[in-house]
Amino acid sequence: MPILRPEIDALSAYEVGRPIDDVARQYGVDPATLVKLTANESPFGPFPGVAEAIAAETSLNRYPDNQAWDLGHRLAGELGVAPENLLFGNGSTALIADLASAVGGPGTKLVYPWPSFIMYRYAAAWAGMEAVEVPLDAGFRMDLDAMADAIDDRTRMVMLCNPNNPTGTIRSGDELEAFIRSVPGSVLVVVDEAYAEFVEDPSYRMMTDEAVRMPNVVTLHTFSKIYSLAGLRIGYAVGHADTLRSVRKAQQPLTVNRIAQAAALASLGQPDELRRRVEVNSAGRHYVSGALAERGLRFVPSHTNFVFFEMPGDDSRAWADAMLRHGVLVRPMSGGWMRVTIGLEEENRRFVEALDAVLG
Ligand SMILES: Cc1ncc(COP(=O)(O)O)c(C=O)c1O
Known part of the structure; x- marks a missing residue:
């Protein structure tokens, strides 16, 4: 052994x-x-038109586009960001690991709420980071004050899950923004927004603007949930172009296959x-x-x-x-x-x- x-x-x-x-x-x-x-x-x-787009993607002898140019440009247009503000991954789970491995290593800490998405625990272990699990508050929501208190000079990354899996609770956009501002710029704040599309509460806000503006903030999205493509594995990060350029170096190349890219592209623009x-x-x-x-x-x-x-x-x-x-x-x-x-x-x-x- x-x-x-x-x-x-x-x-x-x-x-x-x-x-x-x-x-x-x-x-x-x-x-x-x-x-x-x-x-x-x-x-x-999948959304209408996706099965046809998959069937039409026959250049399977060719490697996928590592930049996901078509998908990236289309999605950037929808989100009102630049294509450089997007990084695709083999599911958002892979991106969590990429982000942790980009900033982690021995002696560093990853702070996240608990209970929450179990992959945060895995990502910490894979990246050689110490996992710091901060209990939810009495209302089963992320305890942002306790999370802020848990950050020290060994913390390199904080995961926020909004809405939180498995409890389904949210923190408001204002609360998240205040938390993000309180975190030192040297600590990467990753906001996992896998379920954002389902939220109807007006106080909720995705942190897209913060992610584009602030080099230490990244949001994560997936095509696995509302877009029904869990079987194809595709998700994306939104962030500052400089940050994502660096994180890409921690990422396995050619990680999003051609069919996943075609399917995600065909899913867009159907409000x-x-x-x-x-x-x-x-x-x-x-x-x-x-x-x-x-x-x-x-x-x-x-x-x-x-x-x-x-x-x-x-x-x-x-x-x-x-x-x-x-x-x-x-x-x-x-x-x-x-x-x-x-x-x-x-x-x-x-x-x-x-x-x-x-x-x-
Ligand atoms: C909070 C959260 N983030 C990410 C994911 C995984 O998304 P993906 O399928 O893109 O890896 C899930 C899946 O259950 C989840 O609950």
Whole structure:
């Protein structure tokens, strides 16, 4: 056995929501009868025109465009930034790791909220950084004061998750802006805005302007959620051109394949379709939250495509297994807490039925 870095060896294997076919095989059931609400994926297929754009991308003998010129120019136009303010990655997860490896190394610290997206913990370990996990406040929101207090002269990066996964909570644009201003310019602040499109609260604001203006601020976005391209792996960072030029040096070259670039490009410029999906999600979230409330279950009001809720007792894994036997996959978290992704109307109904079945 080779000697592993202890911080890597200590990580638990990343538990991504299992593929539905895998679960179906294990239980000997038809995958079509299962409802997967574990990974905050979109229940919709890709946007109109995407399948055609994928089929048309046949130059697969050629490496992809490392700069993603077409996609970058189009997206920059939509966001009102320059193409140099964008950096694409093999999912935003890869960009989190690229950013950490660009600024981290032995003796440095990565500060992030907890519970939050588990990849922050992985990114710290991969980059040889010490992970500093700052508990959420009593309202399950990022505790920005405590996070500011956690920053010291060894801190090289702070991750903010807004909205926060798994709790679905937000901090307002003003609160985030004040926090960002309080952080020393030598510390990279990364705002993960993977679920930004779902938020309807007027106090919320993406930190795009700050990212373009301030060399120590970067925001992260993904095509995996509202754009339904989780299977293709493409996300992007918005930031100062100088910062992104440096971060690119920490990135694996040719990381975004041709099909992902074509699919992302074809997804853009469809505001009505985007709005429709946001509205379907909001209605589903309203229904699921109402059902949890009616059953007296504690849940955290969400701004996203998932809801964090608490089952009786402290064994969420047992509840998840029980619901799986009713064909519905949800994500167990810690204690009795679980996370359910909002699906289509029928899928949400199946979730509520499974909930009733396991609650007896
Ligand atoms: C907060 C957050 N950021 C990033 C991602 C991953 O996005 P991607 O598929 O682009 O790697 C997720 C996925 O669940 C997430 O919850």
